[in-house]
Amino acid sequence: MRLHLLPFLLSLLLPITTSAQQACNSSPTLCARPYSSILHLGTHNAPFTRNSTTSFSSAANQYFTTTVQLDAGIRLLQAQVHLEGSDIRLCHTSCWLFDAGTLGGWLGEIKTWLEGNKNDVVTLLLVNPDRIVAAQLEAPFREVGLAEMVYTPPSVTSWGWPTLGELIAADKRLIVFVSTSMPSTSPLLSEFSFIYETAYENTSPLNFTCAADRGTPGDTFPLINHWVYQQPAANSAIQIFQPNETAARVLNGVTGEGNMRGRLAECNVTRGFVLVDFFAGEMEAIDEVNEVETVVGRKQVPEVETREGGKEVKKSGSGRAGWGGWGMVEAVVVAGLMWGML
16 A cells, blocks of 8 residues: 555654664664665675675675675665566576576565664665566565565655654565566556666776766656776677776775765765675765764674685675775676666
């Protein structure tokens, strides 16, 4: 059911509910802030993990499980969904390249985390290149018991949303966007009715712009795609975009060319979403924008498993839970299949 009166009705409860809350999305500062006025850090292709359990798959974008990402401060999870027979599966471009299991299985992990973290609001962005219809996409949410937790705003606008405290009080702590059009009766929201994205096929921080690549700026959330690829060799038979590891360690931080702090300032981004690859606990730039000074309950990421020179190595993530650190950017993607599937 669409809760058109939710912001008004819950405003009557706000003085009671937020006073009892230690923090909302890891900070007391955010409880009284509307969802629409907060900058949310997200992981690009969140369920596709590159570590020893996946044989360091080159088709993965993150080092850590979704649970670890959420524990460390991520509040937007992006994933690709594909229809394989009657199953909706999480696959990177295609299921032969990387198959992370069913959408229902992933949603079950998210539900478990939300049940253990009652003062948090999480956003999902489902990239839907197979154009799976709303009824099919909604079914796994009902099956795992998440449907009742999904919030639907009263209008197609990025403004006028409830505060985090209000969403938490109503236990409407999950917002879901889908990259293809969803009917107005669906609790799943059509991404580009609410969001515009910057370009994602960059091979250098010098290519970064603030301009919209998909969707229309205006009364919409900005989504900053914040990673770069290595330029494929001109004589390569198959044009494959590979991650630029050296650049990535700077991009997720707050200093150096193309760093997140500088880009957010250049684009005057104070709300909306930022997507990164290989998140390793970097929250400093996001906390600065959100004016978060006190962090509650956020966990430091464990050691990162990676490969260098053909050898497996481990590196520490951010030195302080939620602050600083380094990152690496995305996995191998076949250029001919990229458009509309990222």
